[in-house]
Amino acid sequence: MKDLLAETKRLSEEVKSSHTSFLRTELDLAATFARMAMESTDQQKRSRTARQARLAYDTVLRFLVRVALTDAEQEDMYNRLASVKSNLQILGQTF
Numbered sequence: 001m002k003d004l005l006a007e008t009k010r011l012s013e014e015v016k017s018s019h020t021s022f023l024r025t026e027l028d029l030a031a032t033f034a035r036m037a038m039e040s041t042d043q044q045k046r047s048r049t050a051r052q053a054r055l056a057y058d059t060v061l062r063f064l065v066r067v068a069l070t071d072a073e074q075e076d077m078y079n080r081l082a083s084v085k086s087n088l089q090i091l092g093q094t095f
Helices: 002-039 043-064 071-090
Strands: none
Touching: 002 043, 002 071, 043 071
């Protein structure tokens, strides 16, 4: 029984770590796409890349409520989301 509880705890921590990693990766993607869009002089590429940034941003928001983050992780996520949102607003996205 102890082994089962230990294994369940280990798997639970692994899932949480995977979810957190997914959110960070998706947020990095959103930030990268937003930066690329802002740097682009080609309007079609700028619009397409901004849409991809917005999709990644929205994905993070959708899944963020499902992941139990530490206070520090949560603060980092919200600060980074605010930065991406600001860039998306500059690119013409409305919220």
